[in-house]
Amino acid sequence: MxxxxxxxxxxxxxxxxxxxxxxxxxxxxxxxxxxxxxxxxxxxxxxxxxxxxxxxxxxxxxxxxxxxxxxxxxxxTGGDDRVGRAVLDAWVRHDVAQCGYCQSGQVMAASAFLAALPKGKQPTPAEIDAAMSGNICRCGTYERIRAAVADAARALA
Missing domain, CATH: 3.10.20.30 (Beta-grasp domain)
Structure with a gap:
């Protein structure tokens, strides 16, 4: 049990x-x-x-x-999670998903990272890469993922 x-x-x-x-x-x-x-x-x-x-x-x-x-x-993605909503909106704006298989894991990693940032802090590209490093995208949309995470951080500031 x-x-x-x-x-x-x-x-x-x-x-x-x-x-x-x-x-x-x-x-x-x-x-x-x-x-x-x-x-x-x-x-x-x-x-x-x-x-x-x-x-x-x-x-x-x-x-x-x-x-x-x-x-x-x-x-x-389906509730009133402010960070999750910002991440999803940025994902759409940056056309991140291709095949989509990794996307739930990518969104979860990004939202945990952004939720843990001090209020108003804008992450550097290196910080975003470190936070997302354990999530593999076989389609190779890493540049769009990085841009979407940075965009979501700006939206949350």
Whole structure:
């Protein structure tokens, strides 16, 4: 049994506590916006927020997530998340997505990074690159991602 707070709602799941958060989200809760990519925390497609921190859900067991707030792409893009909305708007303005597979992980990494910035601080390109470095885009839209993160930061200032 695992008790989880996902997107502000409490869930009790009858699953092995060693199960990765990714599979509980997708298979048990039907939250399929979080993607499976590599399974070894190298690509970032599975990124969620654990207490606001970008976290790879493919290797994070449920036992470590219990008692923490898990936020998925569904809450960041579908709710009233100010940072998530700014990131999505910038993504559209900069035409970031191509195939789209990595995008939920990219948006989650960007929104965690921007939410942690001091109010009004504008990140440097190097800071953006460091924050986004664990997220792979096989289409190579890194310049557009960097521009969109900087744009979202300006919109949030």
């Amino acid at each position: 695992a008790s989880l707070n996902v997107n502000g709602r409490e869930h009790t799941l009858d699953v092995d506590p060693a199960t990765p958060v990714l599979w509980a989200l997708r298979d048990e809760l039907g939250l399929t916006g979080t993607k499976f990519g590599c399974g070894v925390a190298q690509c970032g497609a599975c990124t969620v927020h654990l207490n606001g921190q970008a976290t790879r859900s493919c290797i994070t067991p449920l036992s470590l997530a219990q008692g923490q707030r898990i936020t998925t792409i569904e809450a960041v």
